[in-house]
Each structure stands twice: as C-alpha cells, then as structure tokens.
Amino acid sequence: MPVRNVLFLMTDQHRTDTLGCYGNPVVDTPALDSLAADGTRFDRFYTPTAICTPARASLFTGQYPFRHGLLVNPERNGGARDELDDASPVSARPLLERGYRMGHVGKWHIGRNRGPEHHGIDGEHLTGALNPVHHPSYLAWLEQNGYPGFSVKDPIFGKAENGTGRGHLIAGRLQQPAEATMEAFLTDRTLELLDRYAAGNREDGRPFMLSCHWFGPHLPYLIPDEYYDMYDPDSVPLPGSMAETFAGKPEVQRRYSEYWSVDHFDADQWRKLIAVYWGYVTMIDRQVGRLLDALKAHGLWEDTAVFFTADHGEFTGAHRLNDKGPAMYEDIYRIPGIARVPGRPAQVRDDFATLIDLFPTILDIAGAPVPEPCDGRSLLPLLSGEPSDGTREQVVAEFHGHHFPHSQRMIRDRRHKLVYNPESVHELYDLETDPHELHNVYQAPAYAGVRRDLTVRLYRELLRREDPAYTWMSYMSDIGGDRAPDVDGVADEVA
Template structure:
C-alpha cells in the first residue's frame, strides 16, 4: 500500500469495558463504535506498563520501559530518567525525514520539560498528568470565546487513611458548558492543524500524522452536568472483583486500597462514580466524532489511517482499588486497540499486541524503515487480514513503581497469568475459571506445572530482552534444574 496519513487518537486511563464495541450495552460511544466497525478491533491489546509516562515513552520510542529508562511519572520520580535519551529512536524523526507534517495536541507526559515542539512537531507542551485547566493558552481561548473559566462544585472526595483530612478528589460537577471544556479545546486545536495539513495534502501530496491525546477519562471526573448525570446509576453493575479480600495477595494491594479509600464509598456511591466515568467516556467519544467527521468532510478519509487507544486502564472500584498502581490486573493492563487502515477489511482479532507495536506499525504505514532496535513489530500484516500463524502466544509487561519504587513483571497467555513480585508473594490466575482474578493459585499443587511453565517462559523472555529482572529470577525462581544460574557469564570458568 502507498504511504498514507495517520490520525492518532489517545485517551488516558480508559477501561476497555466502557465502549459499546467491546460489549458495554449502556454506554453510548457511536464514534468509536463506528471506527471499530470500519477497521480492526483488537481484543487482546495491552499496555507495556500501566503508568502514563513509561507507556507513552514506549509508544514514542518503540522500546520496553526498562530500555528507554523513563520508568515512572516525572511527578513521582525516584531517580529514573526524566527525558528520553538523545540517541533514542523517537517516532518523530523518521517521519519528519520522510517529509511528513507532524502535529501533537494534548497530553504529552513523556518528559518533564521537553514537549512535542522539542522533537520538531507542531503543538504546545501541555505538561503534567491532569487536565491543565489553568494553562495560559486554554484560558486565553476561554476569554476569546466568552466562555466561563474552570470551576467545580460538589466535589467527591475519599477519606485520608491517616485521619488527617479528606483524601483524593474523585469527581465533581464542572461549571462550564460542554463546548468550553478542555476536551473541546483540544479537539478544536487538532481541527486547526488538520485544516492546514489537509491543504498541504491536497495541494502538494504532503502526508501528515496528527495526534490528539485527551487527558480524560482519567480521574478526577470533572465534567458538565449533561454528562455527569447522563447515566442512571441503577444501570451500572458493580465490578465482580469488588468481592476482593486480598487473601494470598501482595500486601501492597491492600495498602493501595487504603490510600485511595475505595472502601469509603458504599455500593450506591460507587455506582454513581462509575456512571460519571461512563459520562466522561461519552463526552470524549463526541470529540472523537468531530475529528472523524472532519476527515470525511476534508476528503481525507480514504487516505488516512486512524488509530485509537489508551495509555492504560483504570480500576474504578475493581479489586477495591482506584486509579492504577502495583497490581497487574486486566482492568489496567488490557486497553482499547482500534485501527482502521484504508483498503483493509473490517475484522476482530485476538492477536496479542501492545502499544510498542504501534510504533513499528505507523512507520510501516508510512513506508518508512523500522529501526533495528525497535522492540515491537508491525501489525500491518494482521490489519491486512493475514492468518494468525506466527503471532504471539503471550504478552509480557513490566512495572517499576508509581508513588514508590515497586518492581513487577507479568506474563499472560490465553488462559493463565503469572505476576512476578520480587519483594512479595507471586500471583497466578486461571482466567478461564477466575476471569476476575480473585483467587491466587500460585501455590496450589494442582497448578504446579502451570507455575513452572510460565515462570520458565517469563525468565526466558526477560533474558532474551536483556531485562535485568531475570538476574533475580536466576537464583530465586523455580525455572528448572537444567537452567544453571550463570548470571555473570563466568560461573563455568571458576573451579
């Protein structure tokens, strides 16, 4: 296929089960559902790590987090890299060299001070993890439009576990009309760039890649009444994993539940919070629709690939947790993956894929060579409908901490998931019989063969990648007597 344009759409902390195309019977997401119906819906799409900066840096560099070194968000940095290394194979460089117009609007959150403009992209660096309601550009736009400034009432807070006051803000009623929201502003900025890029495409044949990254539906859910009250809490089922007891699980999960005061809300309160989260999803879907309509109106639909995904998911009460953190459950590791390539037939695929693969896929779509040091692989053959032979049988992810350093590795195949926690108990889940990951069967005798198999496969994959986590496993894990723990490469030379 000839090189084409790319519209890349991304949200933050977005659960798969909030989209109609992924089976939610209540939430209205017509724009994303139409994208799924016209393209490929990946049902086994994963983030390489469920934390914003490392995940976004993996998308931007095509590398695993342990390789690019941005292991945590800058706001919680415990000594890891703050910026992408100068020598890293960033996605922008080969596209600019190939003559692409390149724009980024919205959340960046890859480095502390370097934004999209540092990498030669059109766009302004909106730093930080959350909606920048007080950014000068946004406030100037509000003033020019005559819109009211950011204000919230009826805030919903947790309870601080140390008894020293209220906990985190979870939701609130935004006192602005929908057209004045940060989400609408970012969409408008994207449309302005799209107009310029469309002119260049039609007049000069110059291709473009335009990214619009919304900050939502990340908590706190601060949205106008129209969306805050869109869904009846009575229509919201509570997550089955709210039955979590943390029995046989790493104690950090219980501590995180306390930190987010998830148990401070009763069932009715949680139904309302989830309903508000759903409203936030629908509000963003409306903005997605504006961009998809603009592609068609500007004569770009048949020449533009469209990608929609998220950096990671969110708990919203699942496992008595909120936000994300040191627990490698499907709620935060499995993410939406919708890709439409002009000329490719609609389909649903269950192939394992990750954000890292999108780096190689975009370059492939642009007919630009993929660097040898890319850790992902292009999904274009899958998107073109090729058979699933030779696709991954598993996905391996990593985590390095958020509020504090905490190392984890996970391997997940079609039925089982093993989570390796070096400083706590390990976890093993049989997803066929326990889809909500409530029962840790790591030490159950009936699963000994599964535990040994997954542990060995995880070790071998970490060793192949060069992930230093394999060194601990060499001596501390059940990987089989045929594997000598020669982590330094000199054991055989010592008498």
C-alpha cells in the same frame, strides 16, 4: 492514492469495558464503535506498563520501558530517568525525514521538560498528568469564545488513611458547558492543524501524522452536569472483583486500597462514580466524532489510517482499588486497540499486541525505516487480514512503581497469568475459571505444572529482552536448568 496520512487518537486511563464495541450495552460511544466496525478491533491489546509516562515513551520509541529508561511519572519520580536519551529512536525522526507534517495536541507526558517541539513536531507542550485547566492557551481560548472559566462544585473526595482529613479528589460537577471543556479545546486545536495539513496536502501532496491525546477519562472525573448525570447508577453493575479480600495477595494491594480510601464509598456511591466515569467516556467520544467527521469532510477518509487506543486502564473500584498501581490486573493492562486502515478488512483479532507494536506499524504505513533497536512488530499484516503466524500467543509486561518504587513482571497467555513479585508472594490466575482474578492459585498443587511452565517462559523472555529482572529469577525462582550463568560466566562452573 496510497494510504499515507495517520490520525492518532489516544485517551488516558481508559477501561476497555466502557465502549460499546467492546461489549458495554449501556455506554453510548457511536464514534468509536463505528471506527471499530469499519476497521480492526483488537480484543487482546495491552499496555507494556500501566503508568502514563513509561507507556507513552514506549509508544514513541517502540521500546520496552526498562530499555528507554523512563520508568515512572516524573511528578513522583523515584530516581529514574526524567527525559529520553537523545540517542533514543523516536517515531518522529523517520517520518519527518520522509517529509511528513507532524502535529501533536494534548497530553504529552513523555518526560518532564521536553515537549513535542523538541522533536520537531508542531504542537504546544501541555505539561503534567491532568487537564491543564490554568494553562494560558486554554484561558485565552475560553476568553476568546466567551466561555466561563474552570469551576467545580460538589467535589467528591476520598478519606485520608492517616486521619488528617480528605484524601484524593475523585469526581465533581464541572461548571462549564461541554463546548468549553478541555476536551473540546484540544479537539478545536486538532481541527485547526487538520485544516492546515489538509490544505498543505492538496497543494504539495505531503502526508501528515496528527495526534490528539485527551487527558481524560483519567480521574478526577470533572465533567458538566449533562454528562455527570447521563447514566443512571442503577444501570451500572459493580465489578465482580469488588469481592476482593486480598487473601493470598501481595500486601501492597491492601495498602494501596487504603491509600485510595476505596472502602470509604459504599455500593451506591461507587455506582454513581462509575456512571460519571462512563459519562466522561461519552463526552470524549463526541470529540472523536468531530475529528472523524472533519477528516471525511476534507476528503481524506480513504487516504488516512486512524488509530485509537489508551496508555492504560483504570481500576474505578475494581479489586477495591482506584487509579492504577502495583497490581497487574486486566483492568489496567488490557486497553482498547482500534485501527482503521483504508482498503483493509473490517475484523476482530484476538492476537496479543501492545502499544509498542504501533511504532513500527505507523512507520510501515508510511514506508519509513524502523530505527533500531525496536521491540515492537508491525501490525500491518494483521490489519490486512493475514492469518496469525502463531507468534502472538502471550504478552509480557513490566511495572516499576507509582507513588513509590515497586517492580513487577507479568506474563499472560490465553488462559493463565503469572505475576512475579520479587518482594512478596507471586500471583497466578486461571482466567478461564476466575475471570475477575480473585483467587491466587500460585501455591495450589493442581497448578504446579502451569506455574513452572509460565515461570520458565517468563524467565526466557526477560533473558531474551535483556531485561535485568531476569537476574532476580535466576536465584529466586523455580527455573531449574534454564538458569543462565552470571554475567561473569563463573557461577555455573563454581556450582
């Protein structure tokens, strides 16, 4: 029987270095590690933008954020679009047209009011960025199972910079057993749909695509004691980038550090917070295991492609920052990318790929047409073990703001990264000699050639994409004769 079903698993704000399959020697993630061992692990997998709504909209449409227009989270919208345009290509449409059963459980966050049901997908619209612990469905499920309600003790807050009192909630002890958590609830709901789709598949052969999107391990880390204390803080190394001084960096990074009161916590407190974050990752991995086991129990393991990824990463103290925001470091742009397609080899790939590529990949697996315009390229050839064709040697990402408008563009190849900040100093990092991205060498004479090369490559790529950001570079960057004429076609003639 051909591979047609898809199980898509996604977390929120998930650091790649928290998984055993990505090299963490402490964190226990057997379900995801086994999935990676049996499939493809991408070591250079990136989000197109490190912010929830734009990244998720890119996954759903196969388009760059500037093209689909959902540039920021609607909760803190700085004037961008709140919902996808009705004409936007979405992955649901061609799959439904091919007879797919489609279900979505968990975080949606693609726009403000329209949920999965708007696109013909089975599932409830759980609104917002964080665990909806007061949602009627969750409350009814708790009561039905005799579980205690949501309650937190020993909350850990930052400190407000303006001296008004406590800042953001970072962590706390959840007074519920693991089986009563929102993560377990979402997994139960996914299992219900899986049971239904598996039965339907046996009856009529119709394939399915089923997604489960957990809200964690996004902060605040509110988890039961079992996971809160799972890892000894003494086993947690502090990120090397905690040595950040912000010297030679955009001033917005320093201000963002103050906004999150990162320096309010000392080294021991940060080790504990990171240990709790790790516990959250393990708690979700247990839920992943439940879904993979159920897929096998239904006899669908060899008929179903399984994907695991995240919308973006999290700082968790790295660079003296927290959450995500106006700094295009690897901590929040590089994400897990794991795919198991039956019949394809187990392997590790170091080709650059992004969330946007998953849109045409899933349609490729389904034999469905890819609607245009699509900015991604199917990963199925790579998943099938085909050699690299030399076209995935760099990644370009964008950012439009979080908490406040702020635009950036980034190009990263196998050794260097250039971040274009039109309102501030630009950044250039040599990731071979400076893996923690502490030293901005943009102005260093020894890197003048690298700086010019990356600047021109970024400009050409933005121009190719028709990203309006290329116009900033036309007049503000060292791109020489590569500058294109103005849209009215007269600039070069006048010059």
